[in-house]
Amino acid sequence: MKKIRGFCFGVCFLMMIPSVLHAEMGDIFSHFKVYITLQEEYNSNIDLSPNRIKRDDYITTITPGLKFSTSRKSPVT
Known part of the structure; x- marks a missing residue:
């Protein structure tokens, strides 16, 4: 038994x-929050060349991230 x-x-x-x-x-x-950031930048001299051989372009940066907070995540967001 x-x-x-x-x-x-x-x-x-x-x-x-x-x-x-x-x-x-x-x-x-x-307590964790996942995020992603998108940033766009225009540069008139991408290659850092002398004045006569300048090349311009847009630079796009995508940054993923993870934040930790001691306060709880809101149920709405």
């Missing part, structure tokens, strides 16, 4: 672990 009771307790305990871990992981992920 003690073996069955111990086995049942062990099974119940193991079944509770995933729900506790899931709650903790959700709490951790609510």
